Amino acid sequence: MSSEQIRYNGRVAIVTGAGAGLGREYALLLAERGAKVVVNDLGGTNSGEGASTRAANLVVDEIKLKGGIAVADYNSVVDGAKIVETAINNFGRVDIVINNAGILRDRSILKISEQDWDLVHDVHLKGSFKVTQAAWPHMKKQNYGRIIMTSSNSGMYGNFGQANYSAAKMGLIGLANTVAIEGEKYNIHCNVIIPTAASRLTQGVLPDILFDELKPQLIAPVVAYLCHESCEDNGSYIESAAGWAAKIHSVRSKGCVLRTSIGQDIITPEYVKSVWSKVTNMKDAQHVNSIGEASGYLLEVMENLKQRKIDGFEDNFKYSAKDLILYALGIGATVKNANDLKFLYENDPDFHAIPSFFVLPGLLLSLTTNLVASGLPEGKADLTNILHGEQYLEICDEVPTSGNLTSTGQVFDIMDKSSGAVVVTNTNSFDENGRLLIKNQSSIFVVGAGKFGGKKDPIDGVIPIVPAPKRSPDASIRYNTSVDQAALYRLSGDLNPLHIDPNFSMMAGFKTPILHGLCSMGFSVRAILAKYANNNPSLFKCVKVRFAAPVIPGQTLQIDMWKESKRIHFVTSVVETGKNVITGAYVDLKQVVAKL
16 A cells, blocks of 8 residues: 555646535545645536535535635536636636536436436536536646546446436547547546446435445545546546446457458348357457557458458368377377377367467468469479478467368568578468468578579568577476377378488488478477466467477477566477577467466
């Protein structure tokens, strides 16, 4: 608990509807802490009828009796300029505006009159706007302001008989959002309080047992903090009641793409019905902070659709539980380890793919098309002159344990390294509904394809490697590979004879067939999941590696790991030779669950 008292010395605050209830508590607390307060209250009834100076005067007298400074104002909030004028004429500035004034005219929808609607909106929504608008130039000039809008649970959730009130209160949230955006560069913050308090507006509405505990003085400190210069919140919605407070924000589901390409302009209601559960699935819902973020996501969807139509290379990748199991065996998963059973047995209740399996859609697209060769000036690349240099894999959305993916590939960058060319390819893989699940980026070194006058450095968007920290590893794990490791791994689809045919490997410059670099990467991903994710593949986000040297099947791999927040750096080496075979590598996790 901080020992430094929060003060408002030199600050001028306007509190509307301050003659009773919450407004009174706000005014008293701010004045007690050094603020000069304009106590605004029209003095009318709960339903907005009549006027009186008595309510505001009583609060001003109470403040003065305690040694504070305050002045009364009796104007309607619709005349917001007059209220601000009171602050300027008496105190010369305005720093804080708490839009608290409100009335109730509860009726069911059929019984709400135009007057019921207009009066409620005038006091709550228009009144808050008018006071804020009048205070704005003063706050902008002094480069400081704190504004509070008062919403309600009725606005957030609706309430029977309060269509006029709930609409106005939700409108205040929209108003606050824009005020927060426009005020940010002038150090004018706007936040929303969503209070539930015992007041003249809630008396008779709330049960007595609840009414008695909803003391306005328990909410006042929350609002006071939101009005202080040390509070950095801007655009927050804070609910508070009975000595409790919480932030509220809206979230949006990931949704579902309803077409497969930009050219598809017809969507049927029947198809929408068939995928409605995905549209409304809130499992992985995310908070969207701005219109820009919302639009950015939609633009990404459009770009993905566009790529699916124009990319020159497309391939289907169908897989089942059998494929996941074969891959897991190919990278060393074993029934000797009880934690690996989830990768090896399709009826295990937690059956999962090891995430690195999903390098295969991109790899197989490259092997079955001339994707790499298409990026070269002479268009020549085959299995005898290509080496896998770097690999990036990102899991973008939940991937099922069986499915039929469509992968689109393109050449993203080409570099001239004299002795050869580096071709960088991007592959995106989508499910049958057009949902982007997987991103792969491969850097392929094509021996002898250099000296074509190209650039040497990568463009933005080529995922860089990241050197490991210069300290001893935080953890190390060793795995033995089998002499049959490459023979087993190739059954997952990487059929390059370099990894099994002695004659072919000799032609490529190796004395004996070598292990697939992606197999070594799979072993490394297994190690990191085991050490830092409790073997939970759903915590995996992405991996980036550089392949530095070959591994001979039967050699022992050592994976050295360094934890940096949710990023696990690693270097993989061969124990028998001491050579590093994977460098500059890392796995990003959604959460670290380490057994210390």
